[in-house]
Amino acid sequence: MGRLLAFVFLLISFGLFSSRGIAQVVINEISQGPSGSKEYVEFLVLGAPCTSGCIDLRLWIFDDNNGFLNGGPTTGVGIAAGACRFSNDPFWSCIPYGTLITIYNDADPNASLPADDILMTDSNCNLVIPISSLLFDHHSTEPNAGNSTYPTTGWVVGGAWSDISMANTQDGFQIYDPANLVTPVFSVGWGSANTLGDIWMGTGSASDDVFYADNSVDCDFTNQANWGQGCAGDIPNCGSDDQTPGLPNSLDNAACISSFSNGCTSTPVLVIDSILSTNTSCFGICDGNATVYSSGGITPYTYLWNDQSGQTDSLATGLCGGMFTVTVTEAGGCQDTLDSVVIFAPTLVTSSITGSTDPLCFGVCTGTATVSGGGGILPYTYSWDDPGSQATAMATGLCDGTYQVIVTDANGCDDTTAVVITEPTLVTSSISGSTDPLCFGVCTGTATVSGGGGTLPYTYAWDDPSLQTTALATGLCDSTYQVIVTDANGCDDTTTVVITEPTLVTSSISGSTDPLCFGVCTG
Numbered sequence: 001m002g003r004l005l006a007f008v009f010l011l012i013s014f015g016l017f018s019s020r021g022i023a024q025v026v027i028n029e030i031s032q033g034p035s036g037s038k039e040y041v042e043f044l045v046l047g048a049p050c051t052s053g054c055i056d057l058r059l060w061i062f063d064d065n066n067g068f069l070n071g072g073p074t075t076g077v078g079i080a081a082g083a084c085r086f087s088n089d090p091f092w093s094c095i096p097y098g099t100l101i102t103i104y105n106d107a108d109p110n111a112s113l114p115a116d117d118i119l120m121t122d123s124n125c126n127l128v129i130p131i132s133s134l135l136f137d138h139h140s141t142e143p144n145a146g147n148s149t150y151p152t153t154g155w156v157v158g159g160a161w162s163d164i165s166m167a168n169t170q171d172g173f174q175i176y177d178p179a180n181l182v183t184p185v186f187s188v189g190w191g192s193a194n195t196l197g198d199i200w201m202g203t204g205s206a207s208d209d210v211f212y213a214d215n216s217v218d219c220d221f222t223n224q225a226n227w228g229q230g231c232a233g234d235i236p237n238c239g240s241d242d243q244t245p246g247l248p249n250s251l252d253n254a255a256c257i258s259s260f261s262n263g264c265t266s267t268p269v270l271v272i273d274s275i276l277s278t279n280t281s282c283f284g285i286c287d288g289n290a291t292v293y294s295s296g297g298i299t300p301y302t303y304l305w306n307d308q309s310g311q312t313d314s315l316a317t318g319l320c321g322g323m324f325t326v327t328v329t330e331a332g333g334c335q336d337t338l339d340s341v342v343i344f345a346p347t348l349v350t351s352s353i354t355g356s357t358d359p360l361c362f363g364v365c366t367g368t369a370t371v372s373g374g375g376g377i378l379p380y381t382y383s384w385d386d387p388g389s390q391a392t393a394m395a396t397g398l399c400d401g402t403y404q405v406i407v408t409d410a411n412g413c414d415d416t417t418a419v420v421i422t423e424p425t426l427v428t429s430s431i432s433g434s435t436d437p438l439c440f441g442v443c444t445g446t447a448t449v450s451g452g453g454g455t456l457p458y459t460y461a462w463d464d465p466s467l468q469t470t471a472l473a474t475g476l477c478d479s480t481y482q483v484i485v486t487d488a489n490g491c492d493d494t495t496t497v498v499i500t501e502p503t504l505v506t507s508s509i510s511g512s513t514d515p516l517c518f519g520v521c522t523g
Contacts, residue, residue: 054094270297270330272338279344280321282413283375288319288343290326297330304329321345349376351407351415359400359423361491362453367398367421369405376409383408399423427454429485429493437478437501445476445499447483454487461486477501 277290292314294301305311306325309318316326325339356369371393373380383406384390386398395403400423408414434447449471451458461484462468464476473481478501486492515523 056094057092058088058090268296270301270328270334270336271295272326272328272336275326275338275341277341277343280319280346281411283346283348285413286318286320288321288345289315289317290319290324290341290343291315292326292328292338292341294328294330294336297334298332300331302329303327319343346377346409346411346413347375349407349409349413349415350374351405351417353405353417353419356419356421358421359398360489362423362426364423364491365397365399367400367423368394368396369398369403369419369421370394371405371407371417371419373407373409373415376413377411379410381408382406424455424487424489424491425453427485427487427491427493428452429483429495431483431495431497434497434499436499437476440478440501440504442501443475443477445478445501446472446474447476447481447497447499448472449483449485449495449497451485451487451493454491455489457488459486460484 271294273293273295275290275292278288280286280288290305292303294314301314303312303314304327305316307316307319311317316324321343322345323339324341324343325337326341327335327337329335350373352372352374354370354372357367359366371382373382373393380393382391382393384395385404386395388397390396395405398421400421402418402420404416404418406414406416428451430450430452432448432450435445437444447462449460451460451471458471460469460471462473463482464473464479466475468474473483476499478499480496480498482494482496484492484494513523515521
């Protein structure tokens with residue numbers, strides 16, 4: 001038995017079927033002790049790949065290469081040598097996946113396992129530390145004779161194989177067809193008659209030699225391994241080679257088992273615990289990020305995001321808005337995927353002038369403008385480029401000119417718009433005509449004023465005694481008059497006119513002669 005089997009920690013699985021469901025147990029029948037002369041049997045409780053849970057082992061009967069549920073009495077009566085049965089004790093009702101159960105048999109080499117009903121307190125049984133999942137290494141040719149180093153790469157997870165059971169030497173490795181799990185179809189094991197090397201999988205066959213081991217330790221093996229097609233334990237004509245439950249292994253095997261069992265720990269199932277994400281800051285900018293937090297499984301983890309660049313870190317950066325998927329894979333090959341990592345992108349920040357007023361008068365800074373922001377993330381801030389650098393949505397006191405305003409959202413995203421403030425033209429006034437009084441002391445003068453610029457219509461205000469309010473002032477006496485022309489916005493201009501009356505008409509007798517005679521008109 002000091003062949004390849006001496007180093008491989010022979011852990012092979014077979015299907016267990018009960019009314020409580022289907023699970024798996026790995027049986028390893030191998031020697032222990034410094035001389036490798038004493039046998040123990042190990043049962044490794046397996047579940048579906050990358051899951052957690054437990055199996056009900058009550059009343060299960062195990063021989064060295066098989067397992068079945070016995071519905072009979074709970075005593076050891078009727079159990080053949082080379083087999084043992086787990087009792088109906090509640091302790092065995094839920095054994096966690098990954099538990100390694102070791103049954104020590106202090107018998108001599110080649111002795112069968114005694115028929116035994118396993119109790120929770122039975123000194124013949126031991127629950128030991130759980131180990132991690134099995135791995136399979138495929139080779140197209142058999143290893144050479146002599147010492148070789150077990151490979152550290154090229155492993156594949158064992159979940160792709162059909163259920164297998166095994167026992168020592170010419171005991172059969174029973175490989176079950178998944179479509180008909182209760183029927184063993186092929187047996188693979190070590191033996192002089194086994195020469196082919198065909199191993200059937202659930203999806204087909206492959207001509208590979210297959211070696212089994214936990215991936216935590218490298219072991220050396222000696223001599224040549226002759227794997228091939230063998231005989232399953234319950235197929236007719238297997239003869240006496242179908243079971244040899246007591247046959248021990250070599251001293252090399254005992255040392256390898258010791259190295260495999262050191263430092264084994266329970267491994268929780270890999271789960272993605274949480275995602276911490278940051279949305280993009282601005283529309284059209286890919287600066288979002290997401291961090292995945294995981295636990296369980298075997299570290300280190302690897303990561304794969306489905307973003308454009310296929311990032312492979314726990315932190316994905318430079319994400320655009322959208323929904324992303326991240327797959328976390330632990331060192332044992334188990335995966336967990338989260339397909340709802342949402343990165344939100346804000347809408348585009350926009351700005352528009354919703355209202356403005358021009359200055360009322362030329363040269364007066366009374367214009368206003370109001371900007372409205374849209375999109376992005378509230379609140380907004382505002383920045384005008386007027387001399388006062390106003391920072392509100394409404395800018396006031398604007399002079400004639402063009403102004404820009406920047407609307408910025410809470411993330412610093414911005415948009416710029418402009419407004420034109422136009423002042424009216426200058427209001428002007430001028431006397432377009434006037435007439436003086438015709439006679440001295442007579443108030444018959446007139447004056448006409450004309451307005452220009454500003455905003456129509458105009459109003460007029462004369463400062464004559466009657467305070468006339470038309471463009472034409474009449475009845476003006478000799479004097480200087482002012483008139484104010486005011487436009488519709490109250491902007492005005494003042495002009496003056498001088499009304500001049502003629503001088504006073506006078507008369508005087510420059511000479512006279514009296515009549516010479518009374519009654520004679522000769523004066």
